[in-house]
Amino acid sequence: MEGYNMRISVHVTTKDRSTELTVLLHTLRVQTYPHWDLYIQDDGSGTPMHTFKFIQDIITRIKLQGHAVHYDRQENSYGVCQARQRMIDNDPFKENPLILRLDDDCVLEPDYLARLVYAMQKTGAGWASGITPMFGQPEAVVREVNSAFPEKTVVNAIG
Numbered sequence: 121m122e123g124y125n126m127r128i129s130v131h132v133t134t135k136d137r138s139t140e141l142t143v144l145l146h147t148l149r150v151q152t153y154p155h156w157d158l159y160i161q162d163d164g165s166g167t168p169m170h171t172f173k174f175i176q177d178i179i180t181r182i183k184l185q186g187h188a189v190h191y192d193r194q195e196n197s198y199g200v201c202q203a204r205q206r207m208i209d210n211d212p213f214k215e216n217p218l219i220l221r222l223d224d225d226c227v228l229e230p231d232y233l234a235r236l237v238y239a240m241q242k243t244g245a246g247w248a249s250g251i252t253p254m255f256g257q258p259e260a261v262v263r264e265v266n267s268a269f270p271e272k273t274v275v276n277a278i279g
Contacts, residue, residue, distance in 0.1 A: 126237050128156040129213040133203040134224035135163040138172045141224045145178045149185065153233035156220075157188040157213045161206060164197030188213065 130148065134141045141160075148158065158179075162169045169175055170191050179189050190212045194203070204221060211219070218237070222228075240248050 125155050126218055126241065127213070127216040128153075128218040128220050128233060128237070129211055129216040130156050130158050131161070131204070131207045131211070131219055131221045132158065132224055133161045133163055133200050133207070133221075134165065134169055135197060135200075135203075136165045136167075137224050138167075138169055138175060141169055142172075142174055142178060144222065144224055144226050144228070145175065145182065147226075147228040147230070147232075149178060149182050150230050151228065151233045152231045153237060154186070155237075156233060157190075157216060158182060159190045159207055159211060159213065160192070161203045162191070162193040163200065163203040164194050168193050 132141070132144065145158075148156075160169065170179075170193070179191075183189055192206070192210065194206070200223075207221075208219070218240075220233070220236070236248055239245070
């Protein structure tokens, strides 16, 4: 998978889930794919996520690895859809050709980003999804998505 260096803007929306966000940030920190930046949108958490010491510590480690990190907080919650749109509209990493949208409770395998970029570049896919497979039938989900969008190549990082 060498030679694949498309930079990713990783968008994470969160609200009042510091533990879940910490786990996700750790799984991002250990990614084998090095070309990504992080944008966290806090959608009106009661206690701002960036004030938690353990979140500050892991964000510092992510920055030390060379990733840019941007944190934005709305005082009031307007819902996840508006938070996601706000991230697209205000992405400080607009020059990055890829956006990966994650919920704060995602847990990524260490090579998730590498496999996703590799599959997209190899197939020429215009977009990809981290579709959660049905237990025991991961290929069934991809087949369903491909039949819904036959004019596009759809890939999934699970294989």
